[in-house]
Amino acid sequence: MRRGIALATAAGLALTLAACGNDSTTDKTSGATTDKSTTTTAEGDGITITVWTDTNRQAALEEAAEAYEEATGNKVELVTKEFNDIRADFLAQVPTGEGPDITVGAHDWLGELVANGVVAPLELGDKADEFNEKALTAFTNDGQVYGLPYAMENVAIIRNTALADSTPDTFDEMIEKGKAAGTEYPFLIQTGAEGDPYTYYALQTSFGAPVFELDDDGEYNTTLALGGENGQKFAQWLNDQGEAGTGVLDTNMTYDIAVDAFKNGNAPYIVGGPWMVADFEEAGIDIAVDPIPSAGGETAQPFVGVQGFYLSAQAQNQLAATDFLVNYVATEDVQQIIYEAGNRLPAMTAVAEKAAENPVTAGFAEVAADGALMPSIPEMSAVWNYWGSTEAQLVKGSDDPAGVWDKMVSDIEGDL
Template sequence: MLVNRRGVLAAGALAVASSLLLGACGGSSDDDAADDSSKSSESTLTMWVDAERAPALKDAVASFKKDKDVEVKLVIKDFQSARDDFITQVPTGKGPDMIVGPHDWLGKFVQNGVVAPLELGDKAGEFEDAAIQAMTYEGKTYGLPYAIENVALVRNTALLPEPTSTMDEVVAAGTKVVDAGKAKYPFLVGLDPKQGDPYHLYGIQTSYGVPVFERNADGDYDPSKLGLGNPGGIEFAKDLAAWAKAGALNPSITADIAKETFNKGQSPYFLTGPWNVPDMQKAGLEIAIDPIPTGGSEPATPFIGVNGFFISAKATNALAASEFVLNYLSSEDAQDALFAQGGRPPALKASFEKAASDPIVAAFGAIGKSGSPMPAIPQMDAVWADWGATELDIIKGKAQPAQAWPKMVASVQTKVAG
């Protein structure tokens, strides 16, 4: 695949938490389980965060400590296990007060009743509309966004100075570079050896009129309408096979191999996100950011991933947690720091405007405006395995597109229906 501080506390948050005392304390690690007599008299919050983002939050934590005399413990948590551990631990009272994560965790969080709604009020207008949309589920907003990310086609301009627009043109241009002895691969995208990568390939797929789910009249994803079964699905599957046969999709190239290979100048194209750009620049590459190439007749619509902060439904310090998230993590300073740490375009408009002085950031942001938030509905968990495995088998030549794609759709429909 997927990546906030000042002013007066919003009235909605105060209403939700007005009866709570700042002297309560949330916990998330073994030493937090000590009895009240061992705790400091000052209030304490805990936040689960991955190692990459923790350094960017230190200034916000220090400001909150200085202003409110409330400590925020940043508990480093493995990203792969954070969602499920949060769902398991919050109901027991042992989870954190807050967690950092992508918006597509939201459906499971709401389904399990482990996150509290967040009243952004006028602050919502300070963020990109797509970011607020992603953090909204069944009409309620649950998270404060800080970054929007999506993939694009990164082009090595030393190998190919001019952009192309369709996937067939990309493959043809890349093949010419390979045939000229200037590169080893015409096109790169990382493929998981067991599950492929429907996330990265999704923008191309949507150009065939094949979203993963259709939307209802309110714009929400409708789990009863599986777009994977649309007529263009088989056409997309056939083109996957053709591009693989042409050497543009290689099942032996993982995400790490694709990154290393591109940074060595061995391919003109890499379908990836902004998280890989810093290492490209360190490698001395001159790059351009192109829109997702199309295969069908419709626009390419990549997934948008929105990262943000969620407050536990069982937070023992709900008032303090709300103030920290709404009034400290929403500031330009906090959002600027998170951008500087991870390179993901900020969700806060003011921070994005500054970051977009970099044409690479601006280009990713422009492409993201044409994207759609990854579905946060719980049924999405039932989609990935069959979808990715089928694409991988087609790319490997182990499955016939016209038979494999409808079989995959039927299997996913059964699983989604439960």
């Protein structure tokens, strides 16, 4: 989630690849697998479980594979891939029988994977009690759990403690405090020419304009909720705070520019995630993590993303694959290794409690508790198609912010 708007591109690409015929998609996918993948196998006898992973999760899975092979005599083949390739490759290869038994993935893939029939429910049994409830909900579709969660991530306010001793509760107060710090910028948030609705989402929800409505069971339905008066107020706010207004928001502020500015001590506040922390700490900046202030009067709820492992619907031996995930990957030792590799909040409660001894991790956890799960329904792709560009248009300046926002809502509804 390093660059939030990449979600829209990835979502659209995956849907496009999934919709293509097996000819071109399979060829491209096979090439990607050959060129970008490496394979390691745990020695043993019996059946073989194939697992797709990325480099950040490889060490943890190697430990789990070694323990599993020793106990069962089965083999675990780890195929290391580029994370951004995995969803499209999984969608293309599973129906042909060429995909893995298990893959690493993000929870917001779930709706598309279920709709395409490429994932199977995962029976966690009593092990489910050991995981964060929100993390399990993220991998739940129509009452069934489809993934083993391992990490949660979200943006928050990252504060330079040498420049600001606290983060106020409201956006305007934060900007005032940021200006008092005497830095080049009072506040930083990546925007870019295409907008960044993922990073901006907490500010939008503070106006009471979430992307979709929720059912009584807490799952998203396809009724848009970002329109109406509250959405129009957010649109006006983007315009007022943008390049034609206060200038606090700027489409020239890319991810790299924002991170470099914060690293160089040019702002007391930045909206960012755990993927930024190592850069700031290496730069010698003492940081704290705080909730994002409200711009619209309601609680600012950032998106919460959850990462985990999916079980293929075409797994050669689903019982063995389930055993590997539930009894060997879902251990405190393995989950701790995953945490240390990525510094994301662990989904396993016991490991999260240990990780929260780090105040930075604890800060992100506090914000995640009030955050909103990113929708995993397939209809989300229609939203990404228009959302970012509309926000960028408003930040650049418009004579009719409400009209611009209403057109976006109408365009999305036309695609649903």
